[in-house]
Amino acid sequence: MTDLLAQANSKENREQFLNRLAKQAGRPRHAVKPLAPVNDLPHQVLADQEGADLLATAKKNSEAVAAKVVVKPAAELAAFLDQYLKETGAKRLILPGVTAKRWAQYELADWAKQPAGVTVARWSSDPADRRQNAENANQADVAVGFADYLIAATGTITVPTSPAQGRAFNYLPERYLAIVPQSGLVRSTRQAVEKYEAAYQDGLASSALNFISGPSNSGDIEMELVVGVHGPVECTYLVVSDR
Amino acid sequence: MGISTSDKPFLERVEEAKQDHFMQAAVAKAQDAQFIKRTQARREMGHWNEWRDLAAQIRQHVLTYLPDYLEEFAGNVEKKGGHVFFAQTEQEARDFITQLVQKKQAHKVVKSKSMVTTEIGIDKALRALPDVDVLESDLAEFILQEDNFDEPTHIVFPTLHKNRDQIKAEFEKLGYQGDNDPAHLARFVRGYLRDYFMEADFGITGCNFAIADQGMINLDTNEGNADITMAMPKTQVVVMGMERIVPSMKEAEVLANMLARSAVGQKLTTYCTFSGPKAAGEVDGPDDFWVVVVDNGRSKALGTDFEPILRCIRCGACLNVCPIYRHIGGKGYGSIYPGPVGKVLSPILGGYDQFGELPYACSLCAACTETCPVKIPLHELIRKHRIVEMDEQHRDHSMTNLILKMVGVGTGSPALFKSAMGMAHTASAPFSKPQTAQDVTGMYEGGKINHLPKAAPKLVHGWSDLRDIPTPPKKKENFRHWYKQHTPVDTAPVVKEREAKQDD
Ligand code: SF4
Numbered sequence: 248m249t250d251l252l253a254q255a256n257s258k259e260n261r262e263q264f265l266n267r268l269a270k271q272a273g274r275p276r277h278a279v280k281p282l283a284p285v286n287d288l289p290h291q292v293l294a295d296q297e298g299a300d301l302l303a304t305a306k307k308n309s310e311a312v313a314a315k316v317v318v319k320p321a322a323e324l325a326a327f328l329d330q331y332l333k334e335t336g337a338k339r340l341i342l343p344g345v346t347a348k349r350w351a352q353y354e355l356a357d358w359a360k361q362p363a364g365v366t367v368a369r370w371s372s373d374p375a376d377r378r379q380n381a382e383n384a385n386q387a388d389v390a391v392g393f394a395d396y397l398i399a400a401t402g403t404i405t406v407p408t409s410p411a412q413g414r415a416f417n418y419l420p421e422r423y424l425a426i427v428p429q430s431g432l433v434r435s436t437r438q439a440v441e442k443y444e445a446a447y448q449d450g451l452a453s454s455a456l457n458f459i460s461g462p463s464n465s466g467d468i469e470m471e472l473v474v475g476v477h478g479p480v481e482c483t484y485l486v487v488s489d490r
Numbered sequence: 491m492g493i494s495t496s497d498k499p500f501l502e503r504v505e506e507a508k509q510d511h512f513m514q515a516a517v518a519k520a521q522d523a524q525f526i527k528r529t530q531a532r533r534e535m536g537h538w539n540e541w542r543d544l545a546a547q548i549r550q551h552v553l554t555y556l557p558d559y560l561e562e563f564a565g566n567v568e569k570k571g572g573h574v575f576f577a578q579t580e581q582e583a584r585d586f587i588t589q590l591v592q593k594k595q596a597h598k599v600v601k602s603k604s605m606v607t608t609e610i611g612i613d614k615a616l617r618a619l620p621d622v623d624v625l626e627s628d629l630a631e632f633i634l635q636e637d638n639f640d641e642p643t644h645i646v647f648p649t650l651h652k653n654r655d656q657i658k659a660e661f662e663k664l665g666y667q668g669d670n671d672p673a674h675l676a677r678f679v680r681g682y683l684r685d686y687f688m689e690a691d692f693g694i695t696g697c698n699f700a701i702a703d704q705g706m707i708n709l710d711t712n713e714g715n716a717d718i719t720m721a722m723p724k725t726q727v728v729v730m731g732m733e734r735i736v737p738s739m740k741e742a743e744v745l746a747n748m749l750a751r752s753a754v755g756q757k758l759t760t761y762c763t764f765s766g767p768k769a770a771g772e773v774d775g776p777d778d779f780w781v782v783v784v785d786n787g788r789s790k791a792l793g794t795d796f797e798p799i800l801r802c803i804r805c806g807a808c809l810n811v812c813p814i815y816r817h818i819g820g821k822g823y824g825s826i827y828p829g830p831v832g833k834v835l836s837p838i839l840g841g842y843d844q845f846g847e848l849p850y851a852c853s854l855c856a857a858c859t860e861t862c863p864v865k866i867p868l869h870e871l872i873r874k875h876r877i878v879e880m881d882e883q884h885r886d887h888s889m890t891n892l893i894l895k896m897v898g899v900g901t902g903s904p905a906l907f908k909s910a911m912g913m914a915h916t917a918s919a920p921f922s923k924p925q926t927a928q929d930v931t932g933m934y935e936g937g938k939i940n941h942l943p944k945a946a947p948k949l950v951h952g953w954s955d956l957r958d959i960p961t962p963p964k965k966k967e968n969f970r971h972w973y974k975q976h977t978p979v980d981t982a983p984v985v986k987e988r989e990a991k992q993d994d
């Protein structure tokens with residue numbers, strides 16, 4: 248058998264394929280014109296809303312996808328999280344491997360040092376800990392992580408993958424709670440996407456942007472909605488009203 | 491292999507589907523439930539038709555400049571340390587991935603649902619390798635796999651034809667001991683697959699949209715399995731149909747919204763992820779990221795009347811409104827792409843020899859065209875297939891052609907036509923039955939034909955098998971005769987003019 252792997256990323260493989268397409272289509276290559284959208288609808292989504300109205304819409308749409316929304320000022324986060332861990336009966340908690348400074352932004356530096364009543368694992372940014380991170384995330388009853396934006400129109404939070412908060416962190420734990428600043432409230436997926444495009448321009452190095460709308464679910468068995476399939480079975484957005 | 495799901499002839503498949511009453515009830519229920527959800531979600535979005543204009547424009551734009559966007563995408567994937575292979579045929583795609591699994595010495599392959607991976611038949615090829623396990627992680631695909639690779643019924647809800655008891659019975663073989671509650675069944679799969687995920691060393695995903703300017707892919711799912719497939723294994727292969735590309739995340743975002751609303755009536759799928767190879771400093775995700783861009787016959791549509799079918803975003807909405815699909819379900823079509831989209835796509839990808847009958851399984855009601863989020867003129871393309879099959883390829887070798895030619899000669903000559911009309915009643919008399927009390931009043935006064943001998947040509951059977959034909963009237967009672975005897979009245983303008991004069 249010919250070694251096909253060697254053909255990946257090769258000019259011959261690519262050119263032959265693309266030339267064939269151009270020929271079949273009867274259109275020359277390298278003639279691309281930028282897309283001039285026929286309308287501006289993506290920018291008009293919820294354009295008439297802001298502030299409290301927009302937050303109310305975000306809440307409504309988040310709850311419609313079975314996400315729990317809690318709005319608290321930073322000063323009350325620690326107490327809320329303690330309460331949350333107690334109520335869920337969590338024994339194992341996983342936290343992102345961020346610095347104390349990052350926690351301090353939300354007045355959580357002390358809380359994050361040793362949350363009460365749980366065994367804590369922290370996401371390690373040492374590549375050698377890949378396996379350990381995965382095990383920790385898999386065994387965690389709760390993950391408390393950070394999100395950038397809350398999208399009002401769809402009830403979605405956005406979480407970039409980072410060295411401190413990897414992919415498994417967001418998908419393996421039983422319950423998922425994301426801290427999101429209210430200043431990160433945006434109207435639409437378009438707004439969030441434009442912010443990330445700008446961030447990539449400025450050097451953001453995240454390999455995955457996760458737009459998450461509630462807990463994992465499926466309608467595959469007789470179309471009956473089941474919440475909690477492969478990903479988290481419960482999902483909470485903790486919106487920080489003064490950040 | 492390929493898109494075919496059955497060796498049986500079309501009519502036999504349809505006959506089988508007609509017997510499957512659970513499937514029919516399930517499809518009807520799904521269509522009705524989805525109608526409500528989909529309509530609500532679209533209404534809520536507002537300006538639905540303008541959104542469709544935008545979505546159609548985006549998809550058509552990338553098709554027009556397809557080689558350029560693919561080139562940009564491939565370049566950006568490479569820049570991120572990934573690899574891109576362009577596969578002209580399903581065989582090439584399959585062989586490439588097989589070689590990669592061998593080279594990586596992978597033992598536990600995990601897949602997340604993707605139509606194109608089914609199309610290239612990768613599961614079977616990998617399973618044939620020694621020491622390689624392959625597991626589908628999407629709940630529905632997992633159920634099909636455990637039921638000895640049962641055929642899917644729907645592109646979004648592949649297990650629509652199965653009930654909870656059948657699924658429970660399949661899971662019991664894997665050690666499940668609970669009841670038939672879908673929540674419990676799903677929870678069992680979560681545990682079963684989680685253990686496998688933890689060991690998986692090779693992930694295969696599809697791709698909803700490839701982002702040309704970022705060299706990333708977008709995946710839209712509800713279960714989270716695709717994201718875990720992109721998190722755990724050190725090697726990831728993305729298999730994408732060559733047409734699933736967009737210029738930037740902005741267009742992907744528009745289409746992801748349209749897709750979720752059209753497919754399942756959600757605003758967005760639970761997980762909408764933009765993903766690429768693991769970046770420096772990150773701990774999980776694919777160290778090795780490969781993209782296989784598959785043509786496999788798609789290019790045959792480029793530059794032809796059929797090109798718009800490549801806009802398809804696989805939302806399944808056209809299946810959910812199709813009256814034919816409602817009756818024969820997905821399996822009736824014998825292709826992994828059923829319903830209206832399948833009637834257009836299957837003959838292109840698989841050829842008329844195998845799928846030439848599908849364009850005829852259509853009433854041309856156009857409900858599909860009206861619902862399609864990317865404005866593919868589906869019913870027109872279905873009709874176009876018929877034109878190609880009949881006028882360009884002369885595929886009908888039955889008596890139909892000859893009969894229609896004779897009909898042409900007969901109706902073209904007044905003398906022949908007249909004598910045919912005169913004989914029609916007498917000639918059809920042996921097959922004619924008198925009308926019964928159940929018949930619609932006035933419909934079959936002269937009798938009806940509801941059964942013809944087997945030997946009669948196909949064309950005539952098409953008229954008589956599913957409906958009753960009124961027996962042709964006797965010569966003295968036919969229209970021409972009646973018309974001759976009839977004293978014409980003046981036309982409306984003449985009458986008006988006369989009345990106006992009388993008024994004066
Ligand atoms: S043809 Fe249109 S309606 Fe049918 S699956 Fe494709 S995008 Fe959806």
